[in-house]
Amino acid sequence: MIFESHAHYDDEVFDGDREALLSSLQERGIGTVINIGASLSGSEASVRLAEQYPFIYAAVGVHPSEIGELDEESFVRLHTLCDHEKVIAVGETGLDYHYPEPDKALQKKWFEKQLLLARETGLPVIIHSREAAKDTLDMMKALDAGKIGGVVHCFSYGKEMAREYLNMDFYFGIGGVITFPNAKKLKEAVEYIPMEKILLETDSPYLAPQSHRGERNSSLNLSYVVEAIAELKGISCEEVERVTEENARRLFQLTVQPD
Ligand code: NI
DSSP: OEEEEEEOTTSGGGTTTHHHHHHHHGGGTEEEEEEEOSSHHHHHHHHHHHHHOTTEEEEEOOOGGGGGGOOHHHHHHHHHHTTSTTEEEEEEEEEEOSSSOSOHHHHHHHHHHHHHHHHHHTOOEEEEEESOHHHHHHHHHHTTGGGTOEEETTOOSOHHHHHHHHHTTOEEEEOGGGGSTTOHHHHHHHHHSOGGGEEEOOOBTSOOOGGGTTSOOOGGGHHHHHHHHHHHHTSOHHHHHHHHHHHHHHHTTOOSOOO
């Protein structure tokens, strides 16, 4: 079944029907979901969802746009959450230079601390990198991120950058953007990246695929992403689902199938 490696079901846009939607996912082909913390409260909420649903796991971290809320005390809380049995990664964390704030130095400080947290706890890391290719890569190299392992979520750079991350043995989160007509660079990168390094993700509620663009996204739309990857790779949709699930289970060390 489909392994959804990146969703934010704690987002308030799901408040009206979260329970109904999540309860229906497994019978609609979504076998496993990782709910990703983007803030401290989002990380706490991710853990609560993971406690509530056997097929949901949690990642805890603070998105570069949200790091203004972090201080030494709240960071300790993040560290504590990593010990929870259903927390399987640190993230999302990284650098986002799309907006001028928060300033770059501050983003780097908390990215470094979260990379070190992943290393210390032995968890893989979920990277968010937007318009910050060089700095992200430089920091990851400096901190020997290849030994930490993880995934570059919503990979949006080209083939050259893909090669750099492959050298660190990282995985690539591919989502709805692959269905956009103007995603030429990403399509080239996906053709280049070995199938064994690709994970499926939506980033729900964001980044709905082309046929639902602008709408609230959910894991149910992963079928469009599967189709696009299958076409690029010249393999069947079943093969895409099977291999990406194996990849996710390998990376996040989830060997046992959920109930
Ligand atoms: Ni996200």
